[in-house]
Amino acid sequence: GAVVSQHPSRVICKSGTSVKIECRSLDFQATTMFWYRQFPKQSLMLMATSNEGSKATYEQGVEKDKFLINHASLTLSTLTVTSAHPEDSSFYICSARGLASYNEQFFGPGTRLTVL
Amino acid sequence: TQLLEQSPQFLSIQEGENLTVYCNSSSVFSSLQWYRQEPGEGPVLLVTVVTGGEVKKLKRLTFQFGDARKDSSLHITAAQPGDTGLYLCAGPGGSGGSNYKLTFGKGTLLTVNP
Numbered sequence: 732g733a734v735v736s737q738h739p740s741r742v743i744c745k746s747g748t749s750v751k752i753e754c755r756s757l758d759f760q761a762t763t764m765f766w767y768r769q770f771p772k773q774s775l776m777l778m779a780t781s782n783e784g785s786k787a788t789y790e791q792g793v794e795k796d797k798f799l800i801n802h803a804s805l806t807l808s809t810l811t812v813t814s815a816h817p818e819d820s821s822f823y824i825c826s827a828r829g830l831a832s833y834n835e836q837f838f839g840p841g842t843r844l845t846v847l
Numbered sequence: 848t849q850l851l852e853q854s855p856q857f858l859s860i861q862e863g864e865n866l867t868v869y870c871n872s873s874s875v876f877s878s879l880q881w882y883r884q885e886p887g888e889g890p891v892l893l894v895t896v897v898t899g900g901e902v903k904k905l906k907r908l909t910f911q912f913g914d915a916r917k918d919s920s921l922h923i924t925a926a927q928p929g930d931t932g933l934y935l936c937a938g939p940g941g942s943g944g945s946n947y948k949l950t951f952g953k954g955t956l957l958t959v960n961p
Binding site: 735737763765772773774775777780822824826828833834835836837838839840841843 | 877878880882887888889890891892895897933935937939947948949951952953954956
């Protein structure tokens with residue numbers, strides 16, 4: 732149980748284009764999902780909290796107009812990187828909050844974004 | 848803001864050795880979680896510790912939650928190359944926003960050499 736998938740696993744795009752990443756909870760409903768960014772050999776950096784049916788909450792310093800988050804259903808959240816630039820290249824990971832009361836999160840396998 | 852400090856940051860050992868990774872805070876946490884992340888993958892939840900003084904075992908991994916619930920440790924016995932990865936501790940809470948956020952430590956990058 733508690734499986735989270737991400738698609739695509741890898742994407743290469745040209746500078747200036749937009750890229751959409753999907754995050755799905757496969758066997759449970761997730762009212763809250765999270766989007767993280769991770770640089771090599773570093774810990775996770777929370778970008779935003781995605782709540783089903785409402786606007787996402789962004790962390791300080793994260794541009795909400797650049798990283799668009801939509802959580803339209805209880806099993807799907809999407810992150811769209813708009814007008815991507817090389818500095819947006821990174822490993823993006825989503826997670827879904829579990830059903831237990833300890834705020835456990837179940838993570839997707841991540842998406843490697845490379846912007847040329 | 849609650850902070851979690853992990854040590855060591857990097858650890859490279861030979862197969863068969865034992866090791867301990869620490870996760871410390873000045874704040875009390877209602878629970879702490881340990882995750883392992885392999886290169887190019889998302890983190891995988893290993894364990895959640897809830898009660899002060901609690902000890903949990905997962906095969907060769909032993910997790911302990913401090914009596915005051917401010918710290919935790921992960922001990923690996925007879926490490927194997929398959930244990931290689933980034934070990935992250937995390938606890939509920941974070942600056943502002945959702946009550947469901949996790950605070951993550953900076954991680955311990957473990958390399959077990961054959």
